[in-house]
Amino acid sequence: DTEVTQTPKHLVMGMTNKKSLKCEQHMGHRAMYWYKQKAKKPPELMFVYSYEKLSINESVPSRFSPECPNSSLLNLHLHALQPEDSALYLCASSHAGFIHQPQHFGDGTRLSIL
Amino acid sequence: QQPVQSPQAVILREGEDAVINCSSSKALYSVHWYRQKHGEAPVFLMILLKGGEQKGHEKISASFNEKKQQSSLYLTASQLSYSGTYFCGTEGGLSGNQGGKLIFGQGTELSVKP
Numbered sequence: 459d460t461e462v463t464q465t466p467k468h469l470v471m472g473m474t475n476k477k478s479l480k481c482e483q484h485m486g487h488r489a490m491y492w493y494k495q496k497a498k499k500p501p502e503l504m505f506v507y508s509y510e511k512l513s514i515n516e517s518v519p520s521r522f523s524p525e526c527p528n529s530s531l532l533n534l535h536l537h538a539l540q541p542e543d544s545a546l547y548l549c550a551s552s553h554a555g556f557i558h559q560p561q562h563f564g565d566g567t568r569l570s571i572l
Numbered sequence: 573q574q575p576v577q578s579p580q581a582v583i584l585r586e587g588e589d590a591v592i593n594c595s596s597s598k599a600l601y602s603v604h605w606y607r608q609k610h611g612e613a614p615v616f617l618m619i620l621l622k623g624g625e626q627k628g629h630e631k632i633s634a635s636f637n638e639k640k641q642q643s644s645l646y647l648t649a650s651q652l653s654y655s656g657t658y659f660c661g662t663e664g665g666l667s668g669n670q671g672g673k674l675i676f677g678q679g680t681e682l683s684v685k686p
Contacts, residue, residue: 462613498679499678499679500574500659500676500677500678500679501614501659501676502676503673503674503675506673514673548613548614557601557602557663558601558602558619558621558663559619560604560616560619561604561616561674562616563606563613563614563615564613565612565613566613
């Protein structure tokens with residue numbers, strides 16, 4: 459079991475649906491991350507939050523909308539996704555001052571777009 | 573820029589040793605190593621910082637040569653549990669908006685057979 463919990467584990471949605479991915483950690487970490495991982499590829503950074511503020515957006519399309527309501531929670535709101543957005547979405551967290559800090563990953567949400 | 577890992581895949585018998593290399597064309601300040609088993613979260617192994625240090629955990633150790641912009645992961649007396657995909661992740665500059673921005677190599681798939 460990992461200390462970063464992601465829900466749901468699997469999600470199937472149509473291109474017109476709106477859904478949200480949720481990530482929770484209780485390690486006192488103040489930096490949280492969203493990654494996208496395609497099969498047999500490395501994780502690719504999407505967003506970084508530091509102290510609940512968005513600090514890095516890797517030019518992610520606006521159909522992905524992150525939210526950090528408090529220091530323990532990170533959401534990723536999805537709307538009008540494309541089939542190529544099907545992937546494993548990983549959440550991670552680390553201590554603040556996130557340079558040189560190990561990142562702790564959740565098990566991910568496997569997303570399929572019909 | 574994505575670091576380059578080699579080899580892409582390696583098959584070992586239990587008890588054999590392996591070396592996984594990670595190199596970058598850009599200056600590095602730190603290198604992270606993670607292992608991801610199929611269907612699971614990436615798990616942090618170690619971080620190496622500037623200074624050419626070598627770190628180790630049980631039978632897994634690593635070195636970092638910032639002059640050559642390379643890191644190597646050493647797995648000695650491999651066990652079945654070492655199987656998985658190993659990723660190096662590099663951090664670039666120390667400016668605020670670069671911190672925490674890990675760029676992963678393409679991964680090395682390690683299989684340990686009985």
